Amino acid sequence: MKVWIEQDYCTGDGLCADLCPDVFAMNDDGLAYVKDDGGFARTGERVDVDQAMEEAVLDAQAQCAGECIYVSKD
Numbered sequence: 001m002k003v004w005i006e007q008d009y010c011t012g013d014g015l016c017a018d019l020c021p022d023v024f025a026m027n028d029d030g031l032a033y034v035k036d037d038g039g040f041a042r043t044g045e046r047v048d049v050d051q052a053m054e055e056a057v058l059d060a061q062a063q064c065a066g067e068c069i070y071v072s073k074d
């Protein structure tokens, strides 16, 4: 599974980072990003999700106020 965030719609409430800190983190701009290689993935960049994290990612997606967390199966 891959995950990405469209930051244009992120409210900055930090919920995803609270629910799944291994995958999501807040950046200096106050918006959430997917973590990637020790840094932040670019807007819209698809990042592989560790299988153990998939449930938490889907939970964050379901609760995201901005509806801006996207996942794909491939």
Ligand code: SF4
Pocket (backbone or CB within 6 Å): 005, 009, 010, 011, 012, 013, 014, 015, 016, 017, 031, 032, 060, 063, 064, 065, 066, 067, 068, 069
């Ligand atoms: S849950 Fe959604 S709106 Fe909230 S910080 Fe994460 S990406 Fe942004």
